[in-house]
Amino acid sequence: MLRTISIYGLIAGLIVAVPMNVLLMLYPHGEGVSGYLTGYTLMLVGLSFIFVAVKRYRDRALGGVIKFLPAFLIGLGISVVAGVIYVIAWEISLAMTHYTFMNDYVAAAIEAERAKGLPSEQLNAFIAEMEQMKTMYANPLFRLPMTFIEIFPVGLIVSLIAALLLRNSRFLPARAPTPA
Numbered sequence: 283m284l285r286t287i288s289i290y291g292l293i294a295g296l297i298v299a300v301p302m303n304v305l306l307m308l309y310p311h312g313e314g315v316s317g318y319l320t321g322y323t324l325m326l327v328g329l330s331f332i333f334v335a336v337k338r339y340r341d342r343a344l345g346g347v348i349k350f351l352p353a354f355l356i357g358l359g360i361s362v363v364a365g366v367i368y369v370i371a372w373e374i375s376l377a378m379t380h381y382t383f384m385n386d387y388v389a390a391a392i393e394a395e396r397a398k399g400l401p402s403e404q405l406n407a408f409i410a411e412m413e414q415m416k417t418m419y420a421n422p423l424f425r426l427p428m429t430f431i432e433i434f435p436v437g438l439i440v441s442l443i444a445a446l447l448l449r450n451s452r453f454l455p456a457r458a459p460t461p462a
């Protein structure tokens with residue numbers, strides 16, 4: 283089981299982390315809603331390997347039958363491994379950009395709010411809030427868990443769905459070997 287978790291967690295983590303960090307290098311400020319959509323789509327694609335791993339483990343190691351809890355735990359394990367890889371990749375990306383991401387993000391967010399023509403009182407409150415966020419993000423004890431929390435809930439949901447579906451041995455049953 284640990285081998286399955288390690289292999290598929292590594293695959294899922296790399297599928298999410300590599301393209302996401304390449305996109306960050308190409309578009310350092312993201313693209314607003316489309317940036318979030320792209321990011322969470324990549325997470326869903328990478329973490330879909332939870333489904334593949336649970337099915338493969340069910341069919342090959344357990345003879346086509348798995349209970350909910352073991353299936354769910356495999357999914358959670360893969361989510362944790364993928365999340366750790368995602369955090370490491372994000373930290374490498376931040377280091378390669380000299381930790382300018384949050385400064386650039388805050389500057390872009392402030393400019394966007396300024397362009398809306400907010401009253402100065404609201405704008406100053408927003409600026410103060412963004413500066414506080416920038417200060418908190420500089421602390422790795424805040425940044426690392428926050429980065430992990432970006433991806434883990436997606437893995438949790440995929441794990442739950444995979445465990446619910448694959449506990450039924452009639453759902454995508456193992457194929458019988460074809461006679462030679």
